[in-house]
Amino acid sequence: MYRSHTCGELRIEHVSQPVKLAGWVQTVRKFGSITFVDLRDRYGITQLLFPEALNPQLQNQPLGREFVLQVSGTVTERSSKNKNIPTGDIEITVSDFQILNGSKTPPFTIQDDTDGGDELRMKYRYLDLRRNLVKQNLTLRYRVNRSVRNFLDSRGFMDIETPYLIKSTPEGARDFVVPSRMNDNQFYALPQSPQTFKQLLMVSGYDRYYQIVKCFRDEDLRADRQPEFTQIDCEMSFVDQEDILQNFEEMTKHVFQEIKGITFNEPFPRMTWDDAMKYYGNDKPDIRFEMKLVDLGETARGNGFKVFDEAELVVGINAGGCSEYTRKQLDELTDWVKRPQIGMTGLIYIRYNTDGTLKSSVDKFFNEQALQLFADQCQAKPGDLILILAGKEERTRKAMSELRLEMGERLGFRDKDVYKPLWVIDFPLFEYAEEDNRWVARHHPFTAPKPEHIHLMDDLSQYAKIKANAYDIVLNGTEIGGGSIRIFQRDLQEKMFAALGMSKEEASHKFGFLLGAFEYGAPPHGGIAFGFDRFCSLLGGSETIRDFIAFPKNNSGRDVMLDAPSEIDQVQLDELKLSLLK
């Protein structure tokens, strides 16, 4: 037996018990002729006291940081207690010890405020994982996993594993492919999600399915995207949208209760996609604060100010209480919207001074009465500051959405300990892909149009108006999940494929199995998938999902610890009948 207790469990009531501990040396301190060691494991830290008698042994086998140590001894009450740790009342008076393994000096300190940079910690991820912060993150992830499972189990959902080696059906994101050795010149694909399988399971009658499952997308990696990521994937039969929203709202509440001790007594608010775009400029509003977007077009145009007159969109927000912003602060905000990521040419402001006067950067074109109109529209009052952007519709809306978030941040409205979930509903079925010059599925090609909009699918000019029973769950401005009611009729699915520009042959080649399944009694069904990495990171109060993944990849899709991907042997290539192009 290597240990009788962990390093986190001994208390004052264990005093005088003989114990055996094993763990890592966190620190070694000499205090006169006595040596103190903090011994660490997954469960905590326990102080060890090496009495003078062990000094000869310690001289022969000196202890260093991160050494793996096993000690026998007796629990004793500490003279100076440490109230900061649960084991702080006691220490172990060591009678015997054994070094189980040594350690080189770690390349960075194993502490919350480590001195190791990102790349270094990725390379030595096995050491980074020892840090308390990372351990807490992975523990939280594990707890969320259990909490989700317990909830879904209790609701009659069945965890059913779906395959990883499937068929490549590029549509939307790019597939990772896997050459097949047994089937010449053919490839499997790794699933972007188990979408079609969970639908087949519905056809098979497994009316409540879930899986916490890895998914794969070979996309260019923006910050904080991983080529492999984890989904909480769910599907239900004989349900409408309301059933799904209810069920997964309850799941989310259950997780918040268990993990954060937060109770949501009210139903989550719901907002249509149209309203989200109109009032927040994006489809995942952060509703921890208001500061809604206001369309100022009518008031703005026709006053001889070219910037407004030529703009597709003039949009403002009311930064409440900011009328005292200095010139310097405003210049800095202007620079902020001019950055390439935002891409505006300028920022217009109207100060609503505390004395009731109005002052703007466009006083040349607008007198105080005109400015008052803007202020009224933005529901501004003395002490407020109105910020206005004007330009091309899409870019300007997006820019204002970003500016709103930035102002929310600056004004302290985006407290990561405040959680504001939101359902965004009634998503459009299609969106126009400028680069491909065609309509693509907003969610995916299996999402059903609202029944009352099906007839619009016959008229390309009406595509933008077609809405779906598709929904996202948004938390603090981040989408944590999304889903839809699915198509379950063969003819409608074929119509959808055709609308997306897929020929009958292509549709049948790629999705023949699904179209076939729809002919044998497919029930009405729908589902949702949560981004598990993201959900965990939000629950953990972090921006980066990477901190919540045991072995993440960097922005080039590399695992720098493994040094993967890497070259493979010629014999492997030969067996796969592949040759590499330079």
Next chain:
Amino acid sequence: MYRSHTCGELRIEHVSQPVKLAGWVQTVRKFGSITFVDLRDRYGITQLLFPEALNPQLQNQPLGREFVLQVSGTVTERSSKNKNIPTGDIEITVSDFQILNGSKTPPFTIQDDTDGGDELRMKYRYLDLRRNLVKQNLTLRYRVNRSVRNFLDSRGFMDIETPYLIKSTPEGARDFVVPSRMNDNQFYALPQSPQTFKQLLMVSGYDRYYQIVKCFRDEDLRADRQPEFTQIDCEMSFVDQEDILQNFEEMTKHVFQEIKGITFNEPFPRMTWDDAMKYYGNDKPDIRFEMKLVDLGETARGNGFKVFDEAELVVGINAGGCSEYTRKQLDELTDWVKRPQIGMTGLIYIRYNTDGTLKSSVDKFFNEQALQLFADQCQAKPGDLILILAGKEERTRKAMSELRLEMGERLGFRDKDVYKPLWVIDFPLFEYAEEDNRWVARHHPFTAPKPEHIHLMDDLSQYAKIKANAYDIVLNGTEIGGGSIRIFQRDLQEKMFAALGMSKEEASHKFGFLLGAFEYGAPPHGGIAFGFDRFCSLLGGSETIRDFIAFPKNNSGRDVMLDAPSEIDQVQLDELKLSLLK
């Protein structure tokens, strides 16, 4: 709301309640002017009664097998009750119905004794999954999954996800590889198991890890092997072999208790690998019956019978009570051992007749006294039959092992409802790979030799004698799990790689991260992995794991439902800088 109840929950106490059900039409029967329909869902079957008044509607919309139907009606007591199903006391008198989806006639019947062949059912797997048998299998799998998780959770094991896109380190089985688009001419590999990651997690201090995880091996598929399969993967730190055996014996008992209601009061028996080979001829003995192998070499040789004299091994079993086997039966057994899969040239028998006389197929060479010696060695008594094989050692032992199982089968000793678990321990560290003319790791290169055998690693001639603290858990003659105590010292790991013929450069290229990790305080650790598919199939009393996988592949590694693998677009190949060789 699509339904108020499922098709499995209505009872006599619900009589006169208005209800709404949805499900699949199992059968339609006309009875005079009344129509009866059995409506099926995941939870059961409920009888529907369509009164005469609905006949016009039924004529307009005739119901067929596997139609998806929604009905409103009232629960009524049945006049002729069906005691075979839980809902058999009631039926629903339908007031209104709606066909939610139609169905073509299924290509095979959705019944336990379906008329569909293997290939057809694989192609229409979504229909096969509707069959009760398959549904029970998947439900059992889900229950085992939960049972395992609950046990491991309660023991402080943490579920930690490890990556799927890793580094190719071919060693043992062949890797599936994944070309990387972002890293020219480089490949990821899919994990054959999370072995090195779970060891790194031990180095990181997560002292109890588990995962129910997909693994991948690109091997030629023998019957009932899948290219992707699921493991219950576990690892523990600061443990010795005894801790691991105890823990996972308890897990196995827990699962048996929960899933099968079977209690094992005694500890699982343990057998050394040497004994398993000696007494059962293989390393996964079916101990539901004895019929041990007996080495008859000494008695057999030197009597002028060339077959015995020239044999490396003469081995017998006592088929108790079979002395009355007819000539025909014996000829048939002889043919059985001559089949290419077994590969023997003949079978020798000795009948121990009930009258105490002995009669054999080698009476020419052995008199009754000599035959009595054989009988004594085999502990045979009147009424028994001794079967003897002779030839090359390995083939003969293997053949006798198979013959023993065959006789066990014929004698009814292999009842699938009787479960006899067994630990096989003290596996050899190495085994000799004839085809490669070198020593390979019996388990894997991370398995530690027994400390007292480490010194033998310096002498190639001693390799066969080196044993490891490696163990398998065997159930009814099938290995359901295996593991070992791991190497945790860099120098020993390097020695092991060298023993396997890996150069320092190769070892460092493939496993540098692990060797590196061992330098920073690696704790003693070990683990085990259960074959989840196999474990489930045994618990379900089936031989084929395929029945316990929702979407299995066939023997060519194809998913015939999806038609995968398949060709991919040229643009995909171009992006990956790959060209195909014919």
